[in-house]
Ligand SMILES: Cc1cc2nc3c(=O)[nH]c(=O)nc-3n(C[C@H](O)[C@H](O)[C@H](O)COP(=O)(O)OP(=O)(O)OC[C@H]3O[C@@H](n4cnc5c(N)ncnc54)[C@H](O)[C@@H]3O)c2cc1C
């Protein structure tokens with residue numbers, strides 16, 4: 001081989017490598033994975049924007065009670081327009097707008113709530129699984145959860161619902177096919193079901209550990225389905241934990257561990273290597289487990305978590321400790337509401353701009369009160385806000401989410 005041919009061969013090899021790298025980069029940016037391409041009925045993940053604008057009409061095809069206690073009901077939804085269902089990223093949620101017409105509390109009210117998709121992306125239906133929310137323990141005089149009880153008591157097969165496109169930043173990350181650890185506590189199981197069903201249906205070879213925390217068999221949903229997946233897929237490891245087993249619940253048969261899912265159990269079960277963690281469950285579980293994972297040495301970038309809206313509790317129910325912590329004296333901040341024509345001094349004890357706005361009788365839309373649904377998005381005409389957490393809803397430029405923000409400077413809001 002002459003020096004010229006050798007040089008040409010080297011250039012050809014370099015060009016081939018650059019082309020391959022460019023293709024890999026393209027596929028990563030598009031969020032594609034080898035898992036998806038091998039299953040034609042699983043459409044590609046949704047891109048960055050919503051799959052449709054605003055609300056779309058869906059019809060309830062089926063409803064199925066999932067647990068013995070009849071506290072969790074699944075709703076199967078298809079679009080009224082008959083168009084194909086756009087895919088979503090397993091772990092994302094739907095946002096519903098409900099018109100609740102209760103003769104006892106007229107006039108009809110609009111409620112916005114988010115519910116995670118509880119099955120894998122499929123072309124034929126979306127599924128959500130909704131837990132009936134009771135009054136807080138020890139306070140039976142308080143009304144039960146409005147949306148969840150409306151779903152359980154009034155949303156029947158054939159009924160139409162207004163639904164926003166799937167969204168949310170808590171979803172399966174496919175770029176790095178690391179072993180994956182899913183922790184679902186209580187109704188926090190729903191996004192995990194979507195992730196598990198998607199990965200196993202796609203014949204993913206990733207190691208999947210699922211720690212499912214619940215009280216006992218009375219609220220055990222999709223038990224047979226999960227157990228049969230564990231039998232059929234050696235890479236799927238199911239660890240069910242009952243915190244308060246019933247008298248007939250047998251350890252080793254009905255469930256695997258007694259107690260809550262905690263860091264001790266994870267450390268005893270998992271090998272010391274890099275995993276991706278996904279955590280969704282009650283506030284107490286999240287507040288203990290997420291810091292414990294970090295303290296164990298798990299990189300923050302490998303922990304994804306979602307709370308089902310701690311702020312769904314009305315504002316007056318928030319723990320007092322949060323408003324009484326000592327604060328440095330701050331210069332007074334003025335919040336101006338341009339539509340209402342009010343200029344008010346910010347109350348540093350307010351939990352959020354949403355709470356401050358409501359306290360001052362200024363009407364704004366709200367839903368999840370957790371930065372997820374986008375209902376409280378308001379144009380920010382001047383000034384800056386600080387967010388208490390990253391917004392899950394996509395916020396338009398020049399706008400802010402009132403429910404998770406506080407003013408950083410004097411502000412003018414278009415409200
Ligand atoms: C991203 C996301 C995903 C979610 N996914 C799911 C899911 O898959 N499945 C699911 O079941 N849920 C899910 N949720 C939670 C869901 O959105 C609702 O928050 C939940 O159903 C409760 O709403 P509600 O209208 O029934 O209760 P609300 O009416 O908001 O009431 C909440 C609580 O406040 C109490 N309360 C009501 N009035 C008063 C009062 N005057 N004083 C004191 N207390 C009062 C109620 O008794 C209840 O305990 C998700 C939330 C988010 C943010």
Ligand code: FES
Nearest residue numbers: 367369373374403
């Ligand atoms: S109320 Fe849902 S994002 Fe603020």
